[in-house]
Amino acid sequence: MTVNQTSNRGIEVPLEAVQQAFDTLRQIKTRLAERGWFPATSGNLSVKVAYGETPVIAITASGKDKAVHTPEDFLLVDENGVPVAPTELKPSAETAVHTALYRKFSECGAVFHVHTVSNNLVSDLYGDDGAVTFTNHELIKALGHWEEGASVTVPIVLNHTHIPALAAAVERVASWDSRGVLIRNHGIYAWGEDAFSALRHLEAWEFLFEYEIKRRLLMSR
Ligand SMILES: CSCCC(=O)C(=O)COP(=O)(O)O
Numbered sequence: 001m002t003v004n005q006t007s008n009r010g011i012e013v014p015l016e017a018v019q020q021a022f023d024t025l026r027q028i029k030t031r032l033a034e035r036g037w038f039p040a041t042s043g044n045l046s047v048k049v050a051y052g053e054t055p056v057i058a059i060t061a062s063g064k065d066k067a068v069h070t071p072e073d074f075l076l077v078d079e080n081g082v083p084v085a086p087t088e089l090k091p092s093a094e095t096a097v098h099t100a101l102y103r104k105f106s107e108c109g110a111v112f113h114v115h116t117v118s119n120n121l122v123s124d125l126y127g128d129d130g131a132v133t134f135t136n137h138e139l140i141k142a143l144g145h146w147e148e149g150a151s152v153t154v155p156i157v158l159n160h161t162h163i164p165a166l167a168a169a170v171e172r173v174a175s176w177d178s179r180g181v182l183i184r185n186h187g188i189y190a191w192g193e194d195a196f197s198a199l200r201h202l203e204a205w206e207f208l209f210e211y212e213i214k215r216r217l218l219m220s221r
């Protein structure tokens with residue numbers, strides 16, 4: 001059965017694809033919430049539903065407790081972050097960061113954002129350097145680097161309160177290779193060609209951040 005949801009801009013999105021995107025977001029949301037990665041309603045998730053000239057993005061609604069599931073957790077926005085159909089829901093306050101990443105990387109299929117103690121600490125400890133590099137970790141392979149002695153670098157940007165400025169800063173430093181950008185004392189944006197890859201990248205970065213914090217604690221004893 002193919003039922004189409006037609007947007008206020010005349011964009012047709014197959015209902016099945018929308019349902020699949022919402023199901024994917026719900027599964028990811030559940031998994032990350034179980035880890036406590038959405039404290040105090042923070043964090044947001046999106047997946048691309050329709051590719052091509054008029055991409056449609058399924059994204060979390062703003063200000064929700066992401067550990068709680070309701071029928072009003074997600075909505076569809078266009079490439080400018082505008083809801084594609086009339087809705088009471090507000091897209092994530094940080095939608096512009098998501099749309100900036102989809103604009104920069106046409107192959108990007110999912111963008112996930114979480115606030116954790118580890119990513120905040122690493123972003124602050126290395127914020128003045130503008131980036132932090134990791135080497136000699138098996139999990140670097142999860143970020144797509146399988147070569148001997150590979151290293152991975154995640155850029156760090158200032159936490160602009162003006163979201164368009166934040167989105168522009170993330171877009172400026174993001175590279176497909178890094179698969180993530182840290183926002184200082186705020187959190188990480190990680191992405192991938194699909195939800196599975198974006199989740200792998202997010203978890204790999206969070207592992208490296210937690211390792212780094214624990215390593216520094218042990219070294220300081
Ligand atoms: C309460 S956390 C401040 C906003 C934020 O950084 C965040 O990730 C959540 O915003 P959203 O609008 O997506 O709920």
Ligand SMILES: [Zn+2]
Pocket residue numbers: 042043044094113115186187
């Ligand atoms: Zn945030």
